[in-house]
Amino acid sequence: MTNTASSVWGECLSFIEDNIKPQAYKTWFEPIKPVKLSGEVLTIQVPSKFFYEWLEEHYIKLLRVALVKQLGDDAKLIYDVRMENAYSSNNPHTVKIPSANRNPLSHQGVTVPIELNKRELKNPFIIPGIQKVKIESQLNPNYNFDSFIEGDSNRLARSAGMAVANKPGGTSFNPLLIYGGVGLGKTHISHAIGVQIKDKYPDKTVLYISSEKFTQQYIDSVKGNTRNDFIHFYQMIDVLIIDDVQFLSGKTGTQDVFFHIFNHLHQNGKQVILTSDKAPVDMQDIEQRLLSRFKWGLSAELQAPDYETRVSILENKLYRDGVEMPDEIVEYIAKHIKSNVRELEGVLISMIAQASFNRKEFTLSLTKQIVDKFVKNTKREVSIDYIQKIVSNYFELDVNTLQSKTRKRHIVQARQLAMYFAKRMTKASLASIGSQIGNRDHATVLHACKTVDNLTETDKQFRKYVDDITKKLTF
Numbered sequence: 001m002t003n004t005a006s007s008v009w010g011e012c013l014s015f016i017e018d019n020i021k022p023q024a025y026k027t028w029f030e031p032i033k034p035v036k037l038s039g040e041v042l043t044i045q046v047p048s049k050f051f052y053e054w055l056e057e058h059y060i061k062l063l064r065v066a067l068v069k070q071l072g073d074d075a076k077l078i079y080d081v082r083m084e085n086a087y088s089s090n091n092p093h094t095v096k097i098p099s100a101n102r103n104p105l106s107h108q109g110v111t112v113p114i115e116l117n118k119r120e121l122k123n124p125f126i127i128p129g130i131q132k133v134k135i136e137s138q139l140n141p142n143y144n145f146d147s148f149i150e151g152d153s154n155r156l157a158r159s160a161g162m163a164v165a166n167k168p169g170g171t172s173f174n175p176l177l178i179y180g181g182v183g184l185g186k187t188h189i190s191h192a193i194g195v196q197i198k199d200k201y202p203d204k205t206v207l208y209i210s211s212e213k214f215t216q217q218y219i220d221s222v223k224g225n226t227r228n229d230f231i232h233f234y235q236m237i238d239v240l241i242i243d244d245v246q247f248l249s250g251k252t253g254t255q256d257v258f259f260h261i262f263n264h265l266h267q268n269g270k271q272v273i274l275t276s277d278k279a280p281v282d283m284q285d286i287e288q289r290l291l292s293r294f295k296w297g298l299s300a301e302l303q304a305p306d307y308e309t310r311v312s313i314l315e316n317k318l319y320r321d322g323v324e325m326p327d328e329i330v331e332y333i334a335k336h337i338k339s340n341v342r343e344l345e346g347v348l349i350s351m352i353a354q355a356s357f358n359r360k361e362f363t364l365s366l367t368k369q370i371v372d373k374f375v376k377n378t379k380r381e382v383s384i385d386y387i388q389k390i391v392s393n394y395f396e397l398d399v400n401t402l403q404s405k406t407r408k409r410h411i412v413q414a415r416q417l418a419m420y421f422a423k424r425m426t427k428a429s430l431a432s433i434g435s436q437i438g439n440r441d442h443a444t445v446l447h448a449c450k451t452v453d454n455l456t457e458t459d460k461q462f463r464k465y466v467d468d469i470t471k472k473l474t475f
């Protein structure tokens with residue numbers, strides 16, 4: 001068999017996958033497309049410049065080993081940096097706004113702050129009476145990197161955030177988009193970046209703003225006929241942090257104005273930091289051109305913290321509050337509150353309040369009472385049998401059919417989903433999952449998990465299956 005770019009890359013991938021964490025694999029290797037193989041030279045397409053830099057910095061050794069295995073000592077790798085949905089066909093960093101759309105006042109080459117000194121601007125953040133225009137950053141100093149506990153769940157976002165803070169506008173993480181579920185630290189980390197920039201570069205203009213507030217200001221500016229002032233104001237920021245951009249969904253006017261502000265800032269080497277509760281691919285009702293901008297830099301996910309991280313977060317918080325609590329109680333909380341850091345903190349606050357009001361000691365029974373209020377229904381253990389039952393019910397099959405050898409597509413899919421959930425929600429090994437779900441081997445289970453992962457990303461209907469079943473299994 002002759003080698004092709006995709007066969008060679010496929011082999012490299014399976015080697016790489018065995019050697020790094022699944023999340024890293026997903027983030028850094030799945031988006032790569034093999035494009036060409038000539039002799040020992042493999043060309044791969046990567047979605048952005050930062051991506052290429054990150055690979056070079058973190059994975060070059062691994063890539064080399066994988067390639068040499070496939071292509072011999074002379075193996076070479078060429079990166080083709082290509083952004084999907086780029087506004088124009090060539091390098092998006094030099095993208096020009098078509099003149100028809102260009103905002104007449106945002107004239108390139110004029111440094112806006114100087115112009116501002118001469119003008120009187122009405123905007124909510126300028127402190128009146130100060131000669132030099134000064135903008136309040138709206139940052140909360142308590143949300144800093146020191147108080148943001150590092151763990152596997154947030155390492156990428158945290159280190160990208162630090163990189164940006166040390167060199168705002170000077171990395172390829174522009175924009176830096178941090179996304180993840182409620183209470184996982186998006187707001188905290190976005191403040192932390194701003195706080196650190198202010199610390200390091202006091203002269204930089206940093207502004208933190210929620211999307212709602214941004215939207216409201218924009219609406220007010222339209223009403224008050226100060227739209228241009230609004231745009232000008234934002235175009236002179238060095239580091240713009242917009243929290244919860246999912247709230248821009250459906251608001252076309254605000255999206256439009258943000259698009260222009262974004263382009264101006266980006267072209268001028270200013271840093272943009274965004275947070276969202278979803279990855280760009282999942283954002284609804286956000287214009288394509290804006291989504292494609294979001295993808296230019298780095299999207300880093302904040303995941304739910306693992307047990308060790310939860311313990312550290314609790315310990316750190318107790319330490320800061322000067323409260324002592326027995327280890328077994330901290331461990332109990334960390335074991336039971338899993339999905340959300342805000343809830344972890346909520347439990348601690350209730351505990352401290354209860355204990356001090358009622359002059360109670362921290363006891364395990366007090367802890368249990370409080371934790372129970374947070375996790376409403378104490379979750380039952382999910383077993384592989386239970387998963388098979390739920391999945392079968394969902395597809396109106398019986399469990400025997402699910403386990404049978406049939407290759408009918410919908411039954412295969414149901415079986416693969418059962419395997420996928422067993423992997424996700426139990427501690428069973430691939431082999432043990434396989435043996436319990438129709439006596440298959442571990443490779444079949446692995447393949448099932450990958451298939452489900454892929455389909456979830458590409459197929460809406462399939463994703464709905466996954467979501468529905470997840471709900472059934474967790475409530």
Ligand code: ADP
Nearest residue numbers: 147148149182183184185186187188313341342
């Ligand atoms: P989000 O914006 O994602 O909903 P927040 O940033 O508001 O979440 O975080 C919720 C709470 O959890 C905040 O009080 C924050 O300080 C805390 N928190 C989240 N992640 C961490 C962490 N890794 N270390 C310490 N505190 C954290």
Ligand code: MG
Nearest residue numbers: 186187188243
């Ligand atoms: Mg938030």
